[in-house]
Amino acid sequence: MSAPALEVRGLEYAYPDGTQVLRGADFHIHPGERVALLGPNGAGKTTLVLHLNGILTPDGGDVTVAGLAVQPRTVKEIRRRVGIVFQDPDDQLFMTTVRQDVAFGPANYGVTGEELDRRVMGALTAVGMAGVVDRPPHHLSLGERRRVAVATVLAMNPEILVLDEPSSNMDPASRRELADVLAGLEITLLMITHDLPYALELCPRAMIMNHGRIVADGPTAALLGDRELMSANRLELPLGFDPSLARPERLPAP
Amino acid sequence: MSAGHAHALYVHGDSRVHALPAHVKLVALLIVIVAVVATPRERVGVFAAHAVVIIAAAACAHLSPRFIGGRLLIGAPFLAFAVLLPFVGGGDRVVVGALSLSVGGLWGAWSVLVKGTLALAASVVVTATTPVPALLTGLGRLRVPVVITEIAGFMVRYLEVIAGEMHRAKVAMAARGYQPRWAWQGTALATSAGALFIRSHERGERVYDAMLSRGYQGRLPQLGATAATRADWARALALPLCAAAAAALAVIG
Incomplete structure (x- = not known):
């Protein structure tokens, strides 16, 4: 089998106030896989994500991205390889126009001129947002800002796309539009979400995180169908939702 | 609004x-x-x-x-x-x-x-x-120090976000019957301004993380100057x- 796109081994981390958040997280993701990371609030999911590109430095364990270990001297290349889309697009979109925001990442890696324009328009086209290129980000709707946030990361040609709760607070139509965009991308994907039907629809594989560890890893439908596992980890399916009855044509191939 | x-x-x-x-x-x-x-x-x-x-x-x-x-x-x-x-x-x-x-x-x-x-x-x-974005890039082109145009740019970007948070806080207070008339009744308003300051500071940290994640190394790239x-x-x-x-x-x- 190919080398993992992302490998996390024995990751441990405590915040400066002493709160232990990660207690030996272990998993790996192969190129092209789409994986959902599920778990209750406070399980350490967002903290884990901040380790994937060296924003946080672990107290123990290590992270490897496509064969390159996350270390202070590799961190620049790691951040190009791991594209993180943060939960609040107002944190992700900080420049004064959409064009500048999407150009920010590639420009930091020395891309300029026509190639930069091409990257910006290519990424915005991939998320269906080419029409807002000269608008200020704060004039867009939440759904539009989420898609632009995905474009800011795609413009860097990452190896793996990491999304932190991409469907939160979105109306059903925007949620659907974002799902269509994500389903159309040919990229390795790690998606943190509390939206279990979204996880089932987009990700053939899921992992459950609790108390700073990965406590389950397997096919999404199987995990969601395991009532004991779900309730032990404070996960609940929406009322009336049965993963075994989800329409097969909408589910991704395993 | x-x-x-x-x-x-x-x-x-x-x-x-x-x-x-x-x-x-x-x-x-x-x-x-x-x-x-x-x-x-x-x-x-x-x-x-x-x-x-x-x-x-x-x-x-x-x-x-x-x-x-x-x-x-x-x-x-x-x-x-x-x-x-x-x-x-x-x-x-x-x-x-x-x-x-x-x-x-x-x-x-x-x-x-x-x-x-x-x-x-x-x-x-x-x-x-x-x-406004063009004015900022224009100032950059005129060699106004980058740190000043960057601060002005972030201010433009986040003024509405923070004003929106303040507005929501005021609406939430009004919804619970808070209608200050005199200065000494403004304690709750002042407290919410303090909370807003802390939240803005935390947002600043998250924005900085988002910048680092896309390769920021202390200098914004110069974009969009004509x-x-x-x-x-x-x-x-x-x-x-x-x-x-x-x-x-x-x-x-």
Whole structure:
């Protein structure tokens, strides 16, 4: 089998106030896989994500991205390889126009001129947002800002796309539009979400995180169908939702 | 929403003034302001010439006198100060009706009034024809220190976000019957402002993480600056240089 796109081994981390958040997280993701990371609030999911590109430095364990270990001297290349889309697009979109925001990442890696324009328009086209290129980000709707946030990361040609709760607070139509965009991308994907039907629809594989560890890893439908596992980890399916009855044509191939 | 609109200054249009690169317009504005400020206050005719230059620029930009007049109201509080000068000034006095006014104070008031109004009118023409992001890249092109344009850029970007949070906090308080009338009833408002400060600080940290995640290493890349042609410079500077020439003649003569 190919080398993992992302490998996390024995990751441990405590915040400066002493709160232990990660207690030996272990998993790996192969190129092209789409994986959902599920778990209750406070399980350490967002903290884990901040380790994937060296924003946080672990107290123990290590992270490897496509064969390159996350270390202070590799961190620049790691951040190009791991594209993180943060939960609040107002944190992700900080420049004064959409064009500048999407150009920010590639420009930091020395891309300029026509190639930069091409990257910006290519990424915005991939998320269906080419029409807002000269608008200020704060004039867009939440759904539009989420898609632009995905474009800011795609413009860097990452190896793996990491999304932190991409469907939160979105109306059903925007949620659907974002799902269509994500389903159309040919990229390795790690998606943190509390939206279990979204996880089932987009990700053939899921992992459950609790108390700073990965406590389950397997096919999404199987995990969601395991009532004991779900309730032990404070996960609940929406009322009336049965993963075994989800329409097969909408589910991704395993 | 009561939140300020960061782009409220800009008026959409396709005039020649709109089309000029921002840094060229900023240089033109600077020349006009220096010319206005340098003109001796006694040369009333030269101020009339400056006014003609600014009105001509506004006409080229398809901005109506009514619009400019409305925007000039923002200067009213500063000009109100000038009204006091004839009463408190020293030196020779002149009697107008029942009032005894200082001659020096009257000239001082006129000077503040005319220079303030003309400089403000020129600024209105530039800000109404240039979007804020373009003004910031224009300032960057004019070698204004990056740290200043970056701070201004973040301010523009997050002013509405923070004003929106403040507005929601006020609505949430009003929804629970909070309607402060007097200053000493404003404790909850002050507390929420404090909470807003902490939240903005935390947002700042998250934004910084998002910047690091996309390869930020302490310097924002320079994006989106448009180059100016000689024709742009000639078009933009024609009127301001008339004002500068009038001011120079007034100073020499």
